[in-house]
């Protein structure tokens with residue numbers, strides 16, 4: 001079953017009258033099945049953030065449609081949309097986006113408190129996700145008392161706690177060192193494998209991308225190519241590097 005489907009998405013910024021028109025997405029269609037871990041890659045300015053913002057319903061498309069679990073969230077009114085997002089989407093951002101006045105645990109349970117869940121249910125869920133993400137020992141700490149890597153794993157726990165239909169991650173390793181990136185990607189891989197979470201992750205990082213099952217490359221707002229992991233992560237990593245050198249746009253210089 002497709003958890004996510006986009007049909008002919010286009011996004012135009014600016015107005016023709018003012019002479020500045022940018023076509024950030026151009027007839028872009030993808031389908032993501034339940035339980036997939038999909039990476040979105042492409043050169044700077046290719047439309048990745050625009051796509052993620054539209055999927056996250058932060059922005060709306062100029063034309064085309066988005067379906068999440070068969071429903072088009074862009075057609076919902078404000079109240080229904082807030083509920084839809086809380087129940088269907090989990091978010092992981094580059095800069096963690098945790099509230100520093102709250103403890104790690106309080107950050108994680110926020111979506112459940114908003115849903116009015118009972119304490120027993122909340123405690124059980126926190127215990128489960130904390131174990132998967134190896135953050136059991138830091139639950140009572142404030143965000144400024146824990147490392148960046150731990151903060152990002154707390155953010156993952158918050159994204160996962162409501163069992164969303166899909167987790168959207170925007171450059172989740174962007175602010176992490178290589179050890180913390182490795183820990184985070186292993187955690188996302190476990191969430192995907194053991195909990196069957198569907199994840200769509202935008203990344204520049206070929207190493208992080210090698211943990212995905214499938215990579216979609218985007219160039220100038222259009223679908224460019226896709227690669228599917230068929231063997232080991234190491235082989236997939238090499239295939240990703242090869243595709244990035246093909247797509248150009250600055251990737252060639254960094255490889």
Ligand SMILES: Nc1ncnc2c1ncn2[C@@H]1O[C@H](COP(=O)(O)OP(=O)(O)OP(=O)(O)O)[C@@H](O)[C@H]1O
Pocket residue numbers: 013014022023024042043044045046047048049050051
């Ligand atoms: N609010 C906006 N108004 C006008 N143009 C925009 C706006 N947001 C993005 N763009 C333009 O749309 C295009 C796609 O931008 P987008 O941020 O989606 O790319 P990206 O692939 O995420 O880039 P990066 O990897 O550098 O973050 C770019 O040409 C960008 O300048």
